[in-house]
Amino acid sequence: MLGTGAFAEAEVVLAAWTQERPGDVRLRFLLGLAVQKQRNYHRARELIASSLAGETDFPERKHAHHFLGWCLYYLGEPEASAESFRRHLELVPDEPDSTFALGLIALDAGDLDAAEARFVRAIELQSGPGANPRDLAKALARLGDVREQRDLHAEAEGLYMQSLAKYPNSVEAWEKLARVRDRLGKDREAASARNEAGRARERIGGEAP
């Protein structure tokens, strides 16, 4: 169920199993994952953190810090979040999404150099065979944000376009492309990007942006 995105259903099953076997830290981690995927970060954080509290090993343990990092990020604790992502990278060097996350935290902190380095690396890691185009698109768009914050609007435009070529359903990237085109005085192209953002919204429907 976790693999197919049926997170609410997975939560029900995992919660029942966890009640039957409260000492099973793997179950607790998987329950935390199901909760985290439903954007309920406080409860997910407690479950994932408790699964990491002991020494008990389980197959997904090395990735638990990654999911804990996202919980902490969305709970507004960037320093603790960064620490979790760094610990994940110690266990799984060059994991692309934790690399991306550290770029995002650096961008939030206004450290554009560090953010750029992380996003460039994430793009390299996401460019290999079997990579997820949506994740690659995210990193390209965020690198575009770095360029935009450096007032390099033409470069930002190029990166947003590359991002959208990989994943055209990103409302966020279309909106950013429109804004940077506004700044470049490309009014017609900006309007076109806004139209595309609207179409992307319709395509994804209830899907999170």
Next chain:
Amino acid sequence: MISLIFPMLFSPPPTSIRLEDVTASSGLEATMTSGGTPSRAILEVKGGGLALVDLDGDGDLDLFLPNGATLESPRKGPGARLFRNDSVPGSIRFTDVTAASGIRHAGWSFGTAAGDVDADGHEDLFVSCFGPNVLLRNRGDGTFEDITARAGVAGGDDEWSTGCALADVDLDGDLDLFVANYLAFDPAALPPPARFKGIEVLAGPKGLAPQRDRLYLNDGAGRFTDVTGPSGIAAAKPAYGLNVAVLDLVGDARPDILVGNDSEPNHLFRGEVAPDGSPRFTEIGVRSGIATNGEGLAQATMGLAIGDVDGNGRPDVFSTNFSSDTNTLHLNADGAYFDDRTARYGVGAPSRRLCGWAAAFLDLDHDGDEDLLMVNGHVYPNATRDSMDSEYAQPPLLMERTGEKGGKFLVRESAGPWTLEPHRDRTAVFADLDRDGAVDAVIGELNGPLRVIRGLADPARSLVVGLRDGRPGVGNARGIGAVITARSRDAAGVELVQRRWLWGGGPFQSTLSPEAHFGFPPGTSTVDLEVRWPDGTVTRREGIAPGTPRVVIGRTG
């Protein structure tokens, strides 16, 4: 317990900001009614506004609470309240003068705006309501009369009005009126529940019909004409209007109108002049970047605060938002574009667990930069950390500016015990209530008592500046829309330039207090003040010593 709820609010470095809760000794006893407890419908969760304004002409700021009602009796609640300010320096005191004022308004009120609509020298009160709005004329003898009908500002019977602003949008010297409208709602037929993070919650605003905002022009004598259509306001798609700020955001010396919309893109109406000389507005929110956050996402936009965060002389806009989102700081790049720089200034992450309402930029420690104070509280009574990553009752969020213009805002929790107390706060107004030079606050909680917070910053390092346009027939005597610039040098000779905007509207459904408050670093000997009035003319006062009691800058015929 609180440290478990808000761990990021703990263990920050100490601050020189000191604020104390003086409600008990203030004589202020009033509850801000807004439906029942717990809230069952969206009509109950917004609370109401407040106004601090000199209603009796004695030079200090009195307090007006328009007050709400309940679902069972939506057209008649406990009634508005008026409190006279009897403070002396160091001691804030209010006296209830409601009965003597003749104010009998008891409708379900949300926003309030204060100003002299008929240019008779006395501050009047507009109240935005669920149902017909109300205009109370100040007779100047301590009493008020309801002049809504002859003023023509009631709006529609079926409208739910929220934030409102009195401001001179056509620059003819009188105060015009902008009213934000929220959505169509029937208290007798509550909509079915919605879901948030998988939990059943009260419905709205999504799924309910948004209502169009209204703009009225004043003829100078307090009679208004609805120009929503011809002015261009009606050309914008109706949205869930919650709050409004009227000031020159674009930088073309004409007032613009920013409307914070709930869950829809904000509107920015750029002020223009039609060929016949009448005011026109063009909606440029999306194009300017202020309609959404940097990700292109519409936010809840409850509270609005205006300040010059990056020191470029242009007004930047801070907005408070829903939990699991962040508050947002839009920097005004050049008047044409606003950039979301929330993260760069550190104001995003600490707000993720909070549902934010009234906010203000205030120099709370008199160090020459503005800090941020905002009040919080969730709308869903069933909000808990486990269910929604956010508690129902929440403490205020105090963020101290670290000094230099590139500096971040840092979370502070040690400004006084009251900063740790969780409440269901909605609104707040800020001003120097006791004329001691430090900024104070009155906070309004949903179905809770008003609270009075006293600032304790060094009065020798501040200036409080008010305006008085004494030209005959000018209703905008307090200079709503003016910009006040303070230039000073610290002990090392480094120049400090600070700006304050006296904008129309207020922190959340409230009125911005009619004074500008400045703090100065140690060693500042004198300050030069410059007022740019709404019509662009400039008045200067030079060589004022910090610590001088309230400075009033005026102009006459």
